[in-house]
Amino acid sequence: MDIKASSELKPGVNLPASGTVSTINDVARLAGVSIKTVSRVMNNEPNVRAETRVKVQEAANLLHYRPNLLARSLAGARSFLIGIFYDNPNPSYINAVQNGAIRRCRESSYHLLIEPQDAHSPDLERNIAGLLATIRLDGVILTPPLCDMAVVLHAVEAAGVPYVRISPFLNPGRSPIVRMDEARATYEMTQHLIAMGHRDIGFVLGHPEHGGTHLRYQGFTKALSEAGITPRPDWVKQGFFSYESGIEAGKSFFADGKPRPTAIFSSNDYMAFGIMGVAQQMGIRIPEDISICGFDDAPGSILIWPHVTTIRQPVEDIAYAAADILLAKAEVEDEDGTKRDTDRMLPFELIKRNSVGPV
Amino acid sequence: MDIKASSELKPGVNLPASGTVSTINDVARLAGVSIKTVSRVMNNEPNVRAETRVKVQEAANLLHYRPNLLARSLAGARSFLIGIFYDNPNPSYINAVQNGAIRRCRESSYHLLIEPQDAHSPDLERNIAGLLATIRLDGVILTPPLCDMAVVLHAVEAAGVPYVRISPFLNPGRSPIVRMDEARATYEMTQHLIAMGHRDIGFVLGHPEHGGTHLRYQGFTKALSEAGITPRPDWVKQGFFSYESGIEAGKSFFADGKPRPTAIFSSNDYMAFGIMGVAQQMGIRIPEDISICGFDDAPGSILIWPHVTTIRQPVEDIAYAAADILLAKAEVEDEDGTKRDTDRMLPFELIKRNSVGPV
DNA sequence: GTATGCCCTGCCAGCGCTGTCAAAAAAGCA
DNA sequence: TGCTTTTTTGACAGCGCTGGCAGGGCATAC
Structure with missing residues (x-):
């Protein structure tokens, strides 16, 4: 076989049939170097002569190695694998998390293993261990609610695997964290409502065991008190993040004869x-009669x-x-960048659509 | 350390500290057998004396091997890994696919690698290869639209990796397939509409390049013709599976002055x-004025x-x-079961809610 | 008694690659 | 030029496990 490559590759080596998997050995032989040198080139290690590097790369390309x-x-x-553990029923959330993590993985030729876990299983710790x-795994990403469970953290730490938590509520500082400023988000949204003229504002809390619940309520009350508005306790309803609990809250807000908030x-x-479903069925118009x-x-x-x-x-x-923190571990830490990596806070976006209007 | 196990495990072997990973070697030494025997036990291979088997299992448990x-x-x-390739923007669909595959994987201690791919990338084939x-990978699951792309099938076949396609449209018989009877589903749904008294029924087609589109329309027209109803061509609108295309179709159906279907x-x-959004804004009630x-x-x-x-x-x-077909590969094929595995058809469910009512 | 076969077990090689270390080549220096 | 230092390269030993095989023990058959 005639090899036209510019460098002098060893002749007489068979080129692979389509679909054949070639090994580092094949490349080494073709390039006329040792296996170890091929390894160095493939891993971008230093101390390889430029000429040799090219020769090896050509051989590797030729063999589709x-x-x-x-x-x-x-x-x-390294295993070139990171894992993501979750127990979250929200497909779009999980999907977004996966996509973000995979995007970063691909930049470093890593792969992602997804590991849904039952947070209520008594075997949770054993399963993870x-x-x-x-x-x-070279690293693990933990999402709520797993990222706030002691047994989970313990299992991962015992295995000595680096991990990053997404939006955890408990144990700040125990691991690197990535999150969004939920309190500030509700704070700004509440300000937006106030700017639209609303002063009678109701609030529906999330699941009490979920970290975000408290942060979100905090931002709400802060904005209210800054505007000199005293929240009415009977306009704060307990919800559980579910559609059904929203219906309950709606029924409670819109019960006949009771005064109701404007937002x-x-x-x-x-x-x-x-x-909104309850409002619609009761003939309450959104946002004319109430903003939501x-x-x-x-x-x-x-x-x-x-x-x-x-x-x-x-x-x-x-x-x-989160994946970036895991994968960048091996990289040099810049003088002041160390701290930044342990707690990254990303910006939110307030999206104004049609369900909120002026009073 | 005192070992109380019933069988005579080798004494004097250190038990692992928490978090330590023990190897097959440790187990072999503790059990006083060769590595190979431990391997046999761990893989449930035959030709191991029951007594030996127990001894090994005890050692393995003790060491958390x-x-x-x-x-x-x-x-x-085997790699104990299967992969799933997809390019589908629908998170709930992807999530369901992942969960189903993982459920089966866990039964055989397999793991799932997720590999979203850009179907329009010119590098698609190279990426997969x-x-x-x-x-x-020990197997690959392909979902629409990748499962109908020649380059994808070619890449997977060239690599010699077994694969199963989910709901493919093209190339039946080229690989094992799992799907649902989409034509029958629309057929029965249409019958349901007819049973509710509807005879003036409009239809919105899906994306013309998506396999399901044709099958769904087939079932619709079949039910219609069986009921002696001739479909009106102007009541069949082209859609693209998107919310926006639904709005377009709605506007077209509800344009002033034109006769409109009852469903x-x-x-x-x-x-x-x-x-439905268009109907709602035009004051057309669902299902009183129109069923959808x-x-x-x-x-x-x-x-x-x-x-x-x-x-x-x-x-x-x-x-x-789909995962089951992949993982069951190694198992014996029952006399007449071979055929069944190459094309599995699962039942659908017609869910009657409130958007459809009698004429 | 010896031969035949089966069951159980262990030895050995090796999967394809990286880490370690030493040797060889190249470069720097007096 | 001859020496030291640095760079570049390769030999070798595994990583933890499985596949192939051979060997030993034991039961059955002649």
Whole structure:
């Protein structure tokens, strides 16, 4: 076979049939160097002569060589795999997290293993420990609610696997964290309502065991008190982030004869959908009779009419940042950059649509 | 350390500190057998004396031994990894597919690698080929639209990796397939509309390049003609599966002065949402003035009011079945079961909610 | 008694690659 | 030029496990 490459590759070596997997050995032989040198080139290690590097790369291209991930993992210190653990019923959230993490993984030729877990399983800790013993992951991303569970943190720490938590509520400082300023988001949204002339504002709380719930309420009350408005306790309803609990809250707000607020801030979009459904059936117009806003920018918020004014979390970017922290571990830390990496806060976006109007 | 186990384990072997990973070697030493015997026990291979088996299992438990997946993969023929390729913007669909596949994977201690791909990338084939060369997957699941792309099939076949396609449109018989009877689903839904007294029924087509589009329309026309109804061509609108195209279709149906159908069958839920939004804004009541049904049972279909009558695809079960075909490969084929595995058809569910009513 | 076969077990090689270390080549220096 | 230092390269030993095989023990058959 005639090889036209510029450098002098070893002749007489068979080129691969289509679909054949070539090994580092094949490349070494073609390039006329040792396996180790090929390894160096493939890993971008220094101390390889430029000329040699080119020769090896040509051979690798010719053979369509791709290093075997398994073998690399076994021999080396890295597995080129990171995992993401979650127990979250919200597909669009999970999807965004996965996409963000994968985007970062691809930049470093890493792969993502998804590991949904049952947060209520008594075997949770054992499952995670077993998994981490079976596959030596280079890092793990933890999302709510797992990121706030002691057994989960313990299992991951015991395995000695680096991890990053997304939007955790408990144990700040225990690990690197990526999140969004939820309190500030509700604060600004509340200011927006006030700017539209609303002073009678109701609030629907999220699930009490979920960290975001408290932060979101904090921002709400802060904006209120800064505007000199005293919140009415009977206009703060307990919800659980579900559509159904939104319906309950809506019924409670719109019960006959009771005075009702001119705006309702729902701690997430699903509950807002529920409230809006109740309003619609009772002939209460949105936003003419009442303004309603949500949180999360769930996919449904532009499906429903009117479209819902809400807060968009940059979920994908958050996950990207989480993966970035994990994968950048080996890189040099710049003088003042160390701190930044342990707690990244990403910006939110207030999305004004049609469900909020002036008083 | 005092070992109380019933069988005579070798004394004097250090038990592991918490968080330590023990290897097959440790187990072999503790149990007083060779590495190979431990391997046999861990893989449930025959020809191990019951007594020996127990001894090994005790040692493994004591040491919290978990076989190293990477090493197993490298030495053996299997990687214990399957992959799923997709390019689908619908998070709830992807989530369901992932969950179904993972459920089956866990039954065989397999893991799932997710690989979103850009169907329009010119590098698609190269990306897939490279990926499959890097990680030797034991199987691959392909979802629409990738499962109908020649370059994708070619890349997977060239790598010699077994694959299963979910709901493909093209090339039946080229690989095992799992799907749902979409034509039958629209057929039955149409019959349902007819049973409610509707004879003037509009239809919104899906994206012309998507396989399901044609099948769904087939079922619709079949039911119509069986009922002696001639469909009006001007009541069949082209849509593209998007919310926006639903809005367009709705505007077209509800244009002033034109006669309109008493029911509209939308090829998916998102378009139905769009149609319903238009109706709502024009004061057309659902289902009193017009009935509307969709397809897919998208999460939004119970968020919107009225809730949408639709078809539920057992997406998770379909993915479970796809993974099952891949993982069951090594198992014996029963006398007549071979054929069954190459094309599994799962049942759909017609979900009657409030968006469809009698004429 | 010896031969035949089966069951159980262990030895050895090696999967494809990286880490370590030493040797060889090149470069720097007096 | 001859020496030291640095850069570049390769030999070798595994990573933890499985596949192939051979060997030992034991039961059955002749």
